[in-house]
Amino acid sequence: MSTHAAQRHPQPLRPLPAGRVKFTDAFWSRYRDLVREVVIPYQYEALHDRVPDAEPSHAIANFEIAAGRKQGEFHGFVFQDTDVAKWLEAVGYSLMTHPDPELERLADDVIDLIAEAQGEDGYLNTYFTIKEPDKRWTNLTDCHELYTAGHLIEAACAYYEATGKRKVLDIACRLADCIDRVFGPNEGQLRGYDGHEEIELALVKLYRATGEERYLRLAAFFVDERGREPNFLREEWEKRGRINFFLKRPAPINLEYHQAHRPVREQTDAVGHAVRAMYLYAAMADLAAENGDESLLEACRRLWRSTTRKRMYVTGGVGSTHHLEAFTTDYDLPNDTAYAESCASIGLIMFSKRMLQIEAKGEYGDVMERALYNTELAGMSQDGKRYFYVNPLEVWPEACRSNPGKHHVKPVRQRWFGCACCPPNIARLIASLGGYVYDVDAESGIVYTHLYIGGEARLNVGKEGGGHDGGTVVVRQETNYPWDGAVMLTVTPEAGGLTAFTLALRLPGWSRTSEIAVNGERIAPEVRDGYAYICRDWQPGDTVELKLDMTIRLLAARPEVRADAGRVAIQRGPLVYCLESADNPGGPLSALAIDTQTPLTATYDAQLLGGCVVIEGRAFREGARDWADALYLPLEEEDGARREEPAAFRAIPYYLWGNRGEGEMAVWVRYR
Amino acid sequence: MSTHAAQRHPQPLRPLPAGRVKFTDAFWSRYRDLVREVVIPYQYEALHDRVPDAEPSHAIANFEIAAGRKQGEFHGFVFQDTDVAKWLEAVGYSLMTHPDPELERLADDVIDLIAEAQGEDGYLNTYFTIKEPDKRWTNLTDCHELYTAGHLIEAACAYYEATGKRKVLDIACRLADCIDRVFGPNEGQLRGYDGHEEIELALVKLYRATGEERYLRLAAFFVDERGREPNFLREEWEKRGRINFFLKRPAPINLEYHQAHRPVREQTDAVGHAVRAMYLYAAMADLAAENGDESLLEACRRLWRSTTRKRMYVTGGVGSTHHLEAFTTDYDLPNDTAYAESCASIGLIMFSKRMLQIEAKGEYGDVMERALYNTELAGMSQDGKRYFYVNPLEVWPEACRSNPGKHHVKPVRQRWFGCACCPPNIARLIASLGGYVYDVDAESGIVYTHLYIGGEARLNVGKEGGGHDGGTVVVRQETNYPWDGAVMLTVTPEAGGLTAFTLALRLPGWSRTSEIAVNGERIAPEVRDGYAYICRDWQPGDTVELKLDMTIRLLAARPEVRADAGRVAIQRGPLVYCLESADNPGGPLSALAIDTQTPLTATYDAQLLGGCVVIEGRAFREGARDWADALYLPLEEEDGARREEPAAFRAIPYYLWGNRGEGEMAVWVRYR
Structure with missing residues (x-):
């Protein structure tokens, strides 16, 4: 095998729908089933405050109050709505591969509720609707208003993709339109952005789901405004008397925490709140791809290197301190006081996959796999009912209890959290994992395999990208991965479709020697930056055997x-x-x-x-x-x-x- | 040499006046001179707000306002007065060996000022006098009112001992009498104690200086009340609406922080704020000694073992976390996030010496020496102008700046601190070090040598304790310690005094083999628990050569x-x-x-x-x-x-x- 430079795709790739891949292997089917059978129902109960030993979520109750269905006070965090959104998003992914009319009915009811909670003008946020209706858009720094909108939009895209039902997509569009009226470069609009990134990548998804370019422009606006002078967050903070929303008193503003210390194209180090950073970088990669934005891509590459080569735990965790859940400095990776939030690794997986859609570099796939199989999976217990928010690399339980510098480290998983971002985030990632396995570069006629998971994928070679005539190819993986390094792929182009294309297989960095055989015969395919490229005229049932080196x-x-x-x-x-x-x-x-x-x-x-x-x-x-x-x-x-x-x-x-x-x-x- | 059990003194020993020992060696003379020539003048300037680059102290200004000499507001911490007291105490010790009329005049002026700031009823505290005169004795938990009094009393005892002038001692007695009226077991008195221990050991000193037994009883009252139910601190906290003085809002009370979680005789682990713990244990040892209180002595031994065998750094530092400057749990001794406050090691030295006055156990001397030569000395820069509050065992400067979990760790010493407890505490310890070198057990006729420091001591064998006829013995040490393990002691009983007595030399635990020669002849004296006992009829000029093993x-x-x-x-x-x-x-x-x-x-x-x-x-x-x-x-x-x-x-x-x-x-x- 020879080694060459990375494969930059002639056109950036759009992500494949998660539903194209059905898992059949022992390892991931178990997790997928757990999410479907345990986590989604459990979280549905939790959102309805019906889990006996857990803190009540209040998330559904807040929507009911906002919808006028009942009286009451708002409870929970300002971003409590997102727990409903992430649940709905997970339901969407689950329905793609496992239709379930009863679950769909529950989701439709929730969507009806959400619709009732939406304002005439499209505004949708139960905290502000119930509690501070006149304070909308006055504290973007602290109040997660666009972040919350972003999760609703992501949920809408997933549910629409799964069911084809437009109701929730229309809710999302009205919400995005509302935001698009409020924010922008024009007179009378806010030249602002959210303290917690999320809306940006959500708007790219909405653009892809609807084709409406305003959403893409709005996403780019948010990314480009970030960190510019005069600094929006600092001015907003001055305007409200420097009051911190959570502390209810004046407190300094930390622009690095929000990745708003300088324009994103000038940022060099991964800084601040790790989840926010990852969501921002993921959106930057999306926009670099959609807009062919080279300077944004360069920034993504720089921030990628900073994150993964200087500030990432060997488990794929990021965020070295619980103080502000943040990055610290290069190579500062303490094991016993690590933060390494589950959500931050999910964000890193999202960032990795988006970079892969721009260029096929093995290290993107390696990091994605590292974060997925280690930190992200660690976040959930084997029964799907308990979660880690923090993922330390060293634990001494007695010190966690007695030393306040380690209080954030929990020696056992917890049932639910007051700030329950991680459990539904893990659920939606597992439910959508089908979307992370393959990419298709139709322009070049290449099917990329990033992850090794037993299952069957129906991939349209060419349909999405144009260029070739295309057609459907069924790729089946059989493997006992991650326990075993042998993967058998069976490639079956459907009759009448394209047969001459390249199958690219990721050769993980941890595998020193990898063997590939096609129809039982060893081959030495070209290897470029972590991917082996097997180009042939595929006949139905052709097999590719990959043997990875599982040496400890x-x-x-x-x-x-x-x-x-x-x-x-x-x-x-x-x-x-x-x-x-x-x-x-x-x-x-x-x-x-x-x-x-x-x-x-x-x-x-x-x-x-x-x-x-x-x-x-x-x-x-x-x-x-x-x-x-x-x-x-x-x-x-x-x-x-x-x-x-x-x-x-x-x-x-x-x-x-x-x-x-x-x-x-x-x-x-x-x-x- | 044979080894036997520890030597329990038949009567607990009173500490020797620091002035009995004059240092002449290179190592400690330098520090003593630094304190006299640099630190005391520098701190005098600092207390007067005349150090250009340092935060103003306001400590003298507060006394001037309280004395009615000028108008103004109180500034600084509630315990700001103690910086003046610790300075005055250091001056007292310094004058004992180095008379200095000009320095004495400055001190007398400060004492005049203190006298003017004292109330008719003896009350003395500039914070409450200036700012909240009607809030006296209402928040012992937070406000350091008795702590502040304690430091004034300690200063008074030192200055009186040095100069024989009663003015400041009278101030201290009036203050102690005021406290004695307010606190006590009787109807109308407060059954309370201070959140920060210090008054207890100070009252024992005042008792020893004046012979007034009420002061000893008051010290015992404070120690015995501590942690009893109903809990005074908890009730006080409830009474003021659970308001924390520093936070100005309700906050939980942490009884372990104050060593008030249970009666002191029932405490087994060193817990809470490390300086407070050490000051309490020192007072407990004092009271165990003075009152022959066996159960208190047992508690001292337990807390000694907890502190030194489970919760002490190898540098003699104590306090594993900056959160509340506290102990954590057994064997939790992180190096890079250590607190190990300079003042806590000073407290440990004080505790050690007091235990030595009860029983001659080598480990007390070993720990005293460890804390003294390592953490305590590290607290001050070589020029005497910069200080460490925190004494870490591992420092990576970039991480200290970037990782908030290490923000308390400073890679270089600081000029002065807003809370400037450590600099004057280090100064007073060095200035009083003469008092830590020897003990005399007159009852048994034993002169104990705990530390090896070149210099001359005039010791009254028997005078303080009664028993033997006594008389003065001059013990001269010549040594290049700590660089060299050879110590030459010359023993000269003065004419007409006692000549038959025992010289006990501490054999440090780190020295595996120690050689002793008397007048050039190797001897094999009895060794009991870390001390070699040389019993003879001493002739003027007799020499004892000690050679300690300095193997790395x-x-x-x-x-x-x-x-x-x-x-x-x-x-x-x-x-x-x-x-x-x-x-x-x-x-x-x-x-x-x-x-x-x-x-x-x-x-x-x-x-x-x-x-x-x-x-x-x-x-x-x-x-x-x-x-x-x-x-x-x-x-x-x-x-x-x-x-x-x-x-x-x-x-x-x-x-x-x-x-x-x-x-x-x-x-x-x-x-x-």
């Missing part, structure tokens, strides 16, 4: 990452591993140093946590001596010896941690 | 201290060492692993930081490979090799860190 890897972090010095992380395939007390009793995990001279073994354990590959090996337990009650002792005992005990260790996939009660956990482990 | 030690922390796993701290004699970027350029300090197979060397460098012993050795710089812009790479390169570079390393004493501009620093270093 010990990863080191570059020396600037102080927190990981002298430690390794274990990775096998896309999965990062961790040690838990449950498997490694007998002392603190930090006392163990992996013996790197003894081979590690990978074994599938069908009984453990729903079945997973565990990694085992030898270790040294250091400091194994009689400490009595001494806190510090000479390293060498009086006889000159250093005591240590041999020990076995066992690691499990990181995403499965915290499913067996409370205990220590560590991703980065010392080695010898 | 690599210390390990017990495995439960997660932060120190796989790392060692370097210690030589009483000094803990650290690495700084200034000596170890070329990459992050965390990339270095000490090569423990190569001997370390100790060399005196007269040019470095005023002269110090540096420790040098070999290290491995790990991760030395071409990382390009990768963040994570397999530990083994494709050829199976692990790249590392040999490197030299150099360590300097921890107390000297941060005197050469900004850079990284680390106490705990990885090893191989």
